[in-house]
Amino acid sequence: MRTISWSDSEGGRIILFDQTRLPLEMVEINVSTHDQLIDAIKRLAIRGAPALGVAGALGVALIMRNSERAGWSVVDRDQAIAELRSARPTAVNLAWGVDQVRPLIASGSGAVLERALEIASADAAANRAMGALGADAIELLIPGKQLRLLTHCNTGALATTDWGTALGVIRELHDRGRVEEVFADETRPLLQGSRLTAWELSQLKIPYRILPDGAAASALFAGLIDAVLIGADRIARNGDSANKIGSLAVAVAAHAANVPFFVVAPESTVDRSLADGSQIEIEFRSDSEVTHFAGVATAPLGSRTYNPAFDVTPARYITAVITEQRLYRVSEGETL
Amino acid sequence: MRTISWSDSEGGRIILFDQTRLPLEMVEINVSTHDQLIDAIKRLAIRGAPALGVAGALGVALIMRNSERAGWSVVDRDQAIAELRSARPTAVNLAWGVDQVRPLIASGSGAVLERALEIASADAAANRAMGALGADAIELLIPGKQLRLLTHCNTGALATTDWGTALGVIRELHDRGRVEEVFADETRPLLQGSRLTAWELSQLKIPYRILPDGAAASALFAGLIDAVLIGADRIARNGDSANKIGSLAVAVAAHAANVPFFVVAPESTVDRSLADGSQIEIEFRSDSEVTHFAGVATAPLGSRTYNPAFDVTPARYITAVITEQRLYRVSEGETL
Numbered sequence A, B: 001m002r003t004i005s006w007s008d009s010e011g012g013r014i015i016l017f018d019q020t021r022l023p024l025e026m027v028e029i030n031v032s033t034h035d036q037l038i039d040a041i042k043r044l045a046i047r048g049a050p051a052l053g054v055a056g057a058l059g060v061a062l063i064m065r066n067s068e069r070a071g072w073s074v075v076d077r078d079q080a081i082a083e084l085r086s087a088r089p090t091a092v093n094l095a096w097g098v099d100q101v102r103p104l105i106a107s108g109s110g111a112v113l114e115r116a117l118e119i120a121s122a123d124a125a126a127n128r129a130m131g132a133l134g135a136d137a138i139e140l141l142i143p144g145k146q147l148r149l150l151t152h153c154n155t156g157a158l159a160t161t162d163w164g165t166a167l168g169v170i171r172e173l174h175d176r177g178r179v180e181e182v183f184a185d186e187t188r189p190l191l192q193g194s195r196l197t198a199w200e201l202s203q204l205k206i207p208y209r210i211l212p213d214g215a216a217a218s219a220l221f222a223g224l225i226d227a228v229l230i231g232a233d234r235i236a237r238n239g240d241s242a243n244k245i246g247s248l249a250v251a252v253a254a255h256a257a258n259v260p261f262f263v264v265a266p267e268s269t270v271d272r273s274l275a276d277g278s279q280i281e282i283e284f285r286s287d288s289e290v291t292h293f294a295g296v297a298t299a300p301l302g303s304r305t306y307n308p309a310f311d312v313t314p315a316r317y318i319t320a321v322i323t324e325q326r327l328y329r330v331s332e333g334e335t336l
Helices: A035-041 A047-072 A072-083 A094-107 A107-141 A166-175 A192-204 A213-221 A247-256 B034-042 B049-070 B072-087 B092-107 B110-143 B166-175 B192-204 B213-220 B247-256
Strands: A004-007 A013-017 A028-031 A149-151 A181-185 A209-210 A225-230 A241-244 A260-262 A310-313 A320-322 B004-007 B013-017 B028-031 B147-151 B179-185 B208-211 B227-230 B240-244 B261-263 B310-313 B320-322
Touching: A004 A047, A004 A107, A013 A047, A028 A035, A035 A047, A035 A072, A035 A320, A047 A072, A072 A094, A072 A149, A094 A107, A107 A166, A107 A225, A107 A260, A107 A320, A149 A166, A149 A213, A166 A181, A166 A192, A166 A225, A166 A260, A181 A192, A181 A213, A192 A209, A192 B227, A209 A213, A213 A247, A213 B247, A213 B310, A225 A247, A225 B166, A241 A247, A241 B261, A241 B310, A247 A260, A247 A310, A247 B213, A247 B247, A310 B213, B004 B049, B004 B110, B028 B034, B034 B049, B034 B072, B049 B072, B049 B092, B049 B110, B072 B092, B072 B179, B092 B110, B110 B166, B110 B227, B110 B261, B147 B213, B166 B192, B166 B227, B166 B261, B166 B310, B179 B192, B192 B208, B208 B213, B208 B261, B213 B247, B227 B247, B247 B261, B247 B310
Parallel strands: A149 A181, A149 A225, A181 A209, A225 A260, A260 A320, B147 B179, B147 B227, B179 B208, B227 B261, B261 B320
Antiparallel strands: A004 A013, A013 A028, A241 A310, B004 B013, B013 B028, B240 B310
């Protein structure tokens, strides 16, 4: 199973693993147009900042193939690329992936595809590197005991091309024999924790429990957690980190309970154009994500919601940001 | 609609409003045995600390009626009362309600029933009193603006015999023309916020939004909330307060965002035998509350969970505890 990959069959396809169907079934989607890709991104069939970076790059390759075959105008081609680039606003990686291959457009679809596949390979390598760096840091900080680690949302292989970011550190610690148990926040409203992270952990045979997001503070205050590890969708220069809604609550509780809190993400998630998190655009999603479940109404008809997809954790609550290159002690004032 | 009431028909019945069926339908349950009542309490058809107090008192009246009619032994009768008293461990009110009528057992079912009905009336009056006290306190603290108030779980008429505790303060503020909007945490895993609080607010035509529990910190940090009001299931002498899981996370975030945080509950919720919250027994509930929704699996089969029904908010995060008698400034060291 690969989260996202390229197939040269039938003139070029992107193959996605439909994450909305987990844990009930494993379904592949065959994407042959940019409209299909944008739809898959918007309905979260593919999600996770690093995976979206690869989707952006491969998406431009797909647009180039279709454009060359059908003889699109430059305006139509660039319009398709712009729509893909802005399909979701908060994760910087989607735009980053598009921007990485854009300079190669003049060289044709072959050059774009080659660069996109390099980005996918580099993402997998970056994940392994940050997994090792993060595991080293945590082993140093918390020596000589089996670790109980809390995570939020999904940052595993499903969120990347391979291995994972925050969950990649947990996998590395598990491979080193250091993990007692993972506490996986279910992550409302779309349950990426219980549907995706728990599924990955069960496949990997890493012991885990699922908890309601509101129970994380209880676990932290009860002394059940040694460290928290989460991913990020956009990180400002000072370390303020946008991540899945609910991350901020966990960070504040971890800080109050004196439990170290790590953000693990590739350098491509760092947006050095932003001095701090106040300028990060937050995507708001539909009421029905909160008011309905599996087609059943869980609230009075017509209820309005407050449903931001992300929140921003201030750097002061983040022990360190860990990338494939290094560890930044942002709560101590270090910048990226 | 009354949350819980007594009917003298057919030798005596307790009439409950089945809260597990909201917001989809309004269903009454006719309870004629203590086993039925305990089942209704355990599956949360009736819940909320003050309502459980009345259920405890009326439940003893029901047991007395059945015992007198069928000629139970004293051992069997007392066994039934003991089972009712411990049907749920965290909310002190259930045991309190039983204990209030116990001294009258020797006087027969009539005396017990009379006292139980007095407790129900007193609860309604206490709710109105704490509503007025709480509204006064908030008007004094936050003068001259329309209020945006956040609440967690359900503390309205459905959690009491009438009116509500924390939601009762909000209703009183609404009657005074001071409420702009209520932010109702959905309250996983059982969604008492979106199913019950939103339903009450929609019936009362008070503007509201539902939010995932993890989004409360985002709303607090974004300056969207003027005050937080929650209920309690047991309050220790120093003000540490057990309440629905997720309350602690909201309290810590409110404290960090400098937003006042109030606990509103009747004096019957205060357990003065406990010096602090560390001795409060926390009820843990089944995995399936977290891993399934409406019969659909939302997690891999066999997943374990961390599913405490309550957490304990330390007094230092609580601006004040408000009862029907007075306001206790527990974060400043005042005790109950």
